[in-house]
Amino acid sequence: MNSGYTAQSVPQGKTIAVIGAGIVGICCAAYLVREGHRVILYDRRGPGETTSFGNLGGVQSLAATPLSLPGMLKDVPGWILDQEGPLVIRPRHFPRAAGWLWKFWRESSLERVLHNARALNALNSHSATSHIELAKWAGVSDLIQVPGQLYVWVSRKNYEKAQISRKIWNSSGHDLIELNADQIGELEPDLGRRFEVGLNIPGNGYCRNPYRLCVAIADKAIAEGVEFRREEVNGFVLNNGGIGAVQTDRGVQQVDGVVMAAGMWSKRLLASLGYSVPLESHRGYHVTISSAKTTLSRMLMVIDRKVAITPMETGLRIGGTVELAGLDALPDYRRARSFLSIGASLLPGLDTSMATEWMGHRPQTPDTVPIIGKTDRIANLFLALGHGQMGLLGSAPTGRLIADLVAERKPYIDVTPYRIERFSR
Ligand SMILES: Cc1cc2nc3c(=O)[nH]c(=O)nc-3n(C[C@H](O)[C@H](O)[C@H](O)COP(=O)(O)OP(=O)(O)OC[C@H]3O[C@@H](n4cnc5c(N)ncnc54)[C@H](O)[C@@H]3O)c2cc1C
Numbered sequence: 379m380n381s382g383y384t385a386q387s388v389p390q391g392k393t394i395a396v397i398g399a400g401i402v403g404i405c406c407a408a409y410l411v412r413e414g415h416r417v418i419l420y421d422r423r424g425p426g427e428t429t430s431f432g433n434l435g436g437v438q439s440l441a442a443t444p445l446s447l448p449g450m451l452k453d454v455p456g457w458i459l460d461q462e463g464p465l466v467i468r469p470r471h472f473p474r475a476a477g478w479l480w481k482f483w484r485e486s487s488l489e490r491v492l493h494n495a496r497a498l499n500a501l502n503s504h505s506a507t508s509h510i511e512l513a514k515w516a517g518v519s520d521l522i523q524v525p526g527q528l529y530v531w532v533s534r535k536n537y538e539k540a541q542i543s544r545k546i547w548n549s550s551g552h553d554l555i556e557l558n559a560d561q562i563g564e565l566e567p568d569l570g571r572r573f574e575v576g577l578n579i580p581g582n583g584y585c586r587n588p589y590r591l592c593v594a595i596a597d598k599a600i601a602e603g604v605e606f607r608r609e610e611v612n613g614f615v616l617n618n619g620g621i622g623a624v625q626t627d628r629g630v631q632q633v634d635g636v637v638m639a640a641g642m643w644s645k646r647l648l649a650s651l652g653y654s655v656p657l658e659s660h661r662g663y664h665v666t667i668s669s670a671k672t673t674l675s676r677m678l679m680v681i682d683r684k685v686a687i688t689p690m691e692t693g694l695r696i697g698g699t700v701e702l703a704g705l706d707a708l709p710d711y712r713r714a715r716s717f718l719s720i721g722a723s724l725l726p727g728l729d730t731s732m733a734t735e736w737m738g739h740r741p742q743t744p745d746t747v748p749i750i751g752k753t754d755r756i757a758n759l760f761l762a763l764g765h766g767q768m769g770l771l772g773s774a775p776t777g778r779l780i781a782d783l784v785a786e787r788k789p790y791i792d793v794t795p796y797r798i799e800r801f802s803r
Contacts, residue, residue: 391415392634394784395624397611397647399423401430401592401770402762403639405777408512408599410637413781417603418631419596420624422610426592429641429738430770432664434686434697436677437522437771438582439506440552442499443543444746445766446485454479457702462716464684468703475702478658481744481801488542490745495546497747497795498768501775503551504791506583508774513591516598521591524583525676530562530573536682537575543681553580568673568725573680584677586691588770611640613650620758635758637780642705642741644763651756655749656801657764659705660740663714664697665721666690669732672725685720694728696721700740709737742766750776750796752783760784761798 391414396407399421407419419425457467467475485494506524513522531537547554557576562569565578585591600606609626614636616622623632638644645657672694678687685698696717701710714735722728741764743749749764762780765772779796782789 392784393418393632394635394637395420395611395631395633396637396639397624398638398640398644399425399592399596399606400428400639400641401426401588401773402641402765402776403637404430404592404596404599405512405773406637406639406762406780407604408515408595409777409781410784411599411602411604412515413785415784416605417599418605418607418633419599420607420609420611420626422608424608425596425606426589429740430592431589432697432736432738433588433770434664434677434695435585435588435688435690435770436527436582436686437505437509437524437585438527438579439503440499440547440550440579440582441502441505441768441771442495442550443546444485444491444494444498445742446482446494446744446746447491447542448486448488450486451483462712464698465700466702468701468707471703471707474704475658478656478744481656485745491542492546493795494745494747495550499550500791500795501748501750501779502768502771504775504778505771506581508778509585509771512595512774512777516594518591518594521586521594522583523586523676524581526578526580527582527584527677527679528562528566528576528578529679529681530569530576531682532573532680533682534574540681547577554578555580566674566676566678569678570726572724582677584688585770586689590691611647616756620756633758635760635784637760637762637784639762641763641769642739644741644761651759653753653798655764655798656744657741658702658744660742660766661701661703661709661737662697662740662767663699663701663709663711663717663735663737664695665714665717665733665735666693666695667718667721667728667730667733668693669729670694670721671729674725680724683720683724685717687721687724693733694721705739711735711737740766740769745800748772748776748796749798750779751793751798754799
């Protein structure tokens, strides 16, 4: 498959600090080192050990539906009162999340939804090809599979209600194949006739082990010259309208440029540079069931139950939910455990005896669109953050964009919709 990407050597390599070795920072580091830059990748933990460790592995070229949709405001009381629903706000956190929720609501008009969907589609439609190319470079082609993806609905009524999502999918230029209960069962026998309607999306795929993908790309990037430093970045030295040096718990490093890819923690680091970034942690949970025996051959999005199910190499992973409780509150693993019963109801006979549970922080913007690009105020600061629920799939396309911007060449797609300055309008 043609990825459309060819590494280009840069006349004079720059010293670039990439902050954050989640999948986004790792992909940025990989594309930058391939172009001849000196790259220093910082993380206080090992590569891929934070949010990028436990996602559901979706590598979808069709991933264009924003979270904020018309009519959402009426759901807010339910999110606070039903603490076991798929989307909850812990009451104590509500005052802190209120500003972000207001901005989120403002993105729910049809006009904004379609605008945001176009921005997501422009970036994410490069997801599968970019990931296939990068995984091949890192020697882990086996990890990216593109067998299609199945969206399913327990009830046809719910499918019919999803009018705006269907409008976005139909206008995205991707193939969609509608299936009835029999056809779903033929495609994936483990599902029987449990779902009334499904959509098969041929261009979508998944990663069989998101953590191993992070480690493999990071290892290859390190072999190609990236310096990985297990250090905590805690400040910047500014000079001449740019960042002259990065300060960590171990010392100071002079740099020509900085890529901010610290996921949800970018908010605090950017505040120290005078930026107020509307990021909210959408805490999500998973269980990975190593005892599960299933013939499922593709990632499944059970849209009207708001869960995703992926056949990982480590077991069957079931996850989802959004919990607004901030960065510091302890995980509530009852939310993860609820996936065991949902899984058993959707896949009868599922052996759930051996399972691990996990929670991670999706860095979510109010418009669902990530923040990518150069900033107006600090000339050599590049942003690669805020990918929310689409950070794995958006990571490789983002790394390509950052490499274009650092090299000061025309980016392969228009970066205007991703710029941080959109929030100051
Ligand atoms: C349940 C769940 C399911 C998901 N499923 C999918 C999916 O199917 N497909 C998909 O595309 N996305 C999915 N996501 C979203 C995806 O996991 C995230 O968007 C993505 O991992 C974000 O990557 P990141 O590199 O931006 O952040 P992270 O992985 O959080 O990495 C940021 C890194 O920055 C480091 N850091 C922070 N501050 C500092 C500092 N001061 N100094 C040094 N290092 C620092 C952290 O230690 C961390 O390692 C899911 C998320 C969840 C929770």
